[in-house]
Amino acid sequence: MKTKEVLYLKIARSIEDQIQADSLKLGDKIPSVRSAQKLYNVSLNTIKQAYLELESRSLIEARPKNGYYVSKSAQRKLDLPSVTKIKASSREQSPQDLVDKVFGAIANKDVTQFALGIPGQNFLPVAKLNKGIINAVRERNDGGTLYEPVQGNEQLRHEIAKWTLVLSGKITEEDLVITSGTMNAIFNALMAVTKPGDGVAVESPVYFGILQAIQVLGLRAVEVPTHPVYGVDLDALKKVLPGIAACCFVTNFNNPMGFLMPEDNKKALVELITQYNVPLIEDDLYGNLYFGGERPKPCKFYDEAGLVIWCASVSKSMAPGYRVGWVAPGQFKERIIRQKIAQTVCTPSLYSDVIAHFLRYGRFDHHLRNFRNKLFANYLQIQRAIEDYFPDNTKVSQPKGGFMLWLELDKRICTEDLYDQAWVRKMNFAPGRMFTQHNQYNNCMRLNYAMEWTDRVENDLKILGKLVKNSI
Structure with missing residues (x-):
């Protein structure tokens, strides 16, 4: 397996070098999958992996029934943003x-x-969502007026678990708790694993909503230098891990920088937080909005100790105002449920029904x-x-x-x-x-x-x- 990974990356690098050297220019068609298989004398799957890698990095693009072409985004004229060195003496200035x-x-x-x-x-699929609400009201005997289970709508949890193929069956409906959007999931996760005064490692720059949650809970944000392609600096993170209670990162299509943390870095991140027994709150809100050939895995995929708290929702992809989100809290599930009872008791049932139907019948895909x-x-x-x-x-x-x-x-x-x-x-x-x-x-x-x-x-x-x- 390792040899195959090295081989497809080597082929991807070879094609990338040709693009950067202008041997392959904007709009040029690159060899078909089968032609490349013969050219490189490798398996069809290896070429597919190489093309997916290039596609996920926006270097090439697939045109239906017409093959692969060099993407416009491969022809960058401007440099990437700098990696900021966080100065401990830098004065705080709340935004x-x-x-x-x-x-x-x-x-x-x-x-x-x-x-x-x-x-x-x-x-947004507004018309279909509106029809979904009408259908949900008709199908429910209570018209959506009764309480849902505290853990959340059973049908929705079942459909989310079934739909998250990227996690390869590692999440079941019993692992999930429905929340009022991703920020509600993150807020609850922070409450579950910290106490006032604790430090929380965040990327820098960091989504301002995370900063606000940390401030409201009386916690300390510890900003960690972050690369615009590779994500949080793991060496810098390792230095602060002994003095913090949790990490809170956006590893897939980060807000605000947009990067996709490489898979090897995600694995290393999970190994690091497991070694130090520090929970990772993973904001995977944008994970479904990928430009490449397949959805990237969240850090939760590599989590064996139950330390990764996976948070997501449909807020950015389908219905911002529905506030339907979820969290897979790992070993902190009971704490999250108890907090939900104290805060909201349950989430609105009708919106959960609509999203569950979208998932069940393939409308979301x-x-x-x-x-x-x-x-x-x-x-x-x-x-x-x-x-x-x-x-x-x-x-x-x-x-x-x-x-x-x-x-x-x-x-x-x-x-x-x-x-x-x-x-x-x-x-x-x-x-x-x-x-x-x-x-x-x-x-x-x-x-x-x-x-x-x-x-x-x-x-x-x-x-x-x-x-x-x-x-x-």
Whole structure:
């Protein structure tokens, strides 16, 4: 098995080198799977693995019934963002004021919403969801008025467990607890494994919602340097593990940087937290929104000790307002259930029924295929727009899925000031300071590209790029 892994990666690297050297250019067709099999004299499965690897890294793309081609995203002109060195003496500067300011714009429909991680209305199966609610009311004798089991809707837990093929049967319906979205799952997980004053390791930059949860619970966020491709620095993490109570990471299509932590790094991460007996709260909210050929595994797949608390939902992929999420708490299941009794008793039944039906009849998979295609097309569009309209020294992430783009601008730029200029022109974005507790990332921003791509969106990015250039 190990030899096969090395071989397919070697073939993938060979093709990548040809792309980087311009031997294979944008739009070039690469050999078919069967032609490549003969060319490299390997098994068909090895070539498929190599192409999946290249596809997951957005270097090549499959065109239905037409083969594989070099993807536009392979032709990068801009550098990747820097890895920030976290200074212990760096003064804390809560981003709450900035978070409140940005969230205050959520309801303004006249503004181009680059700021918040919410998919556009045209990305969601609204009509089918509405029919699902009607059917759920008809099928229920109680009309959805009675309590669900505290652990959550049995049908939904069953369908989630059956649907999570990526976990290869390691999750059953008894392992799951239904929650009010992913953040509710993360909040409960933090409550279950920490006490006030404890330290929690987070990526840096870190999703501001995680920072808020840590602050509300009276915990300490310990930011760990994070690479825009490989994820959290495991050597740096190892140094802080003895002094913390938990880790909270987004390993699949990270928010805000978009990276997909390599499988070997996930395995090493799970081995590390197991060695130190430190729980890992895994936010896998974006795991289904991959650009490659298959869904990446969560860290939970490699967990044998029950230390990984896997959190996910349909909030980013299908129905943000339904607030249907779940957690596989491992050895902390009973604590999570007791907390849920104290907080909400149960979750709304009708929405759980609708999501369960979507999973059972394959509607969710069908929706996800269309959603991912739109996301990838938008990613190519926004990457091109950044290259065309922003300064040449702009550094930009290379997401493998999800819908977040992280930009690092010239050090002379303050994105908080830039936000005010953009707001006057009826657009917004998430300034970098929202994603840290320290005085850093002031020249960074996060952009959401899960929206209908229109001439206005294109023009707004052009205006934003001009504002950046004028600020230098």
